Amino acid sequence: MQDDLFSSDPELEQSYRPVEQATAPKGSALWERTTVYTDGACRGTPGPGGWAWAIPGVRGRSGFDPRTTNQRMEVQAALDAMRKEYDDLEAAPVNETIAGHALVGFDLNFFYLDLTNTAAIRSLRIEGTTYTIFFQAEDREYSEIGMVFAAMTLSLLQGIEKKK
Numbered sequence: 424m425q426d427d428l429f430s431s432d433p434e435l436e437q438s439y440r441p442v443e444q445a446t447a448p449k450g451s452a453l454w455e456r457t458t459v460y461t462d463g464a465c466r467g468t469p470g471p472g473g474w475a476w477a478i479p480g481v482r483g484r485s486g487f488d489p490r491t492t493n494q495r496m497e498v499q500a501a502l503d504a505m506r507k508e509y510d511d512l513e514a515a516p517v518n519e520t521i522a523g524h525a526l527v528g529f530d531l532n533f534f535y536l537d538l539t540n541t542a543a544i545r546s547l548r549i550e551g552t553t554y555t556i557f558f559q560a561e562d563r564e565y566s567e568i569g570m571v572f573a574a575m576t577l578s579l580l581q582g583i584e585k586k587k
Contacts, residue, residue: 459504461555463496463546474500482507494546497555498528501544509533517545522580524549526556541565545576549583 457478465472472491477483484503488496506512512533519526528545542559556576560568 457508459501461497461500461504463493463498463500463553465491465493465496468492472496474503476500476504478504492527492548493553494527494548497546497553498544501555501557502529502531505531505533505542505544509535517543519545522577522584524580528556531559532562538562541569543572547580554579554583 459476459478461474461476463472463474469490469492471487471489472493472495473485473487474496475483475485484507486499486503488499502514506514512531514529514531517526517528517530524547526545526547528543531540531542531544533540533542539562540559541562542557545556547554556579558572558575560572
């Protein structure tokens with residue numbers, strides 16, 4: 424079940440793009456920047472959980488799952504926000520292990536400015552803290568940049584381990 428956070432305001436219902444995007448010419452720096460706040464939580468693992476996302480002052484949504492995990496709710500919030508922005512978004516669920524840590528998430532494909540893009544959302548939980556990782560690249564660059572994203576993810580996980 425999903426609940427649109429701003430459904431009572433017809434003007435917000437018409438357009439969910441932030442003001443900076445709605446007034447900026449396509450391809451400008453303002454068009455490319457959107458800040459979306461996401462959160463997910465769960466009582467027990469697995470257990471009842473919820474997720475939400477918001478673009479401050481513009482739009483947001485929330486939802487729940489009666490039996491899920493914290494990590495899945497974190498990535499669901501990010502996935503739903505991306506789906507609202509990109510109608511043709513394709514998402515494939517992913518479960519992987521990196522440096523001994525189980526990550527859940529989605530691999531995404533979508534069009535932006537007439538280019539095909541690939542993105543990944545991953546989430547993991549270590550000692551009561553949930554980390555969410557998001558990266559994106561245009562498909563022509565992804566084969567090279569994908570290795571950089573993998574190295575950055577591994578470095579992050581190793582850095583977290585050192586702090587324990």
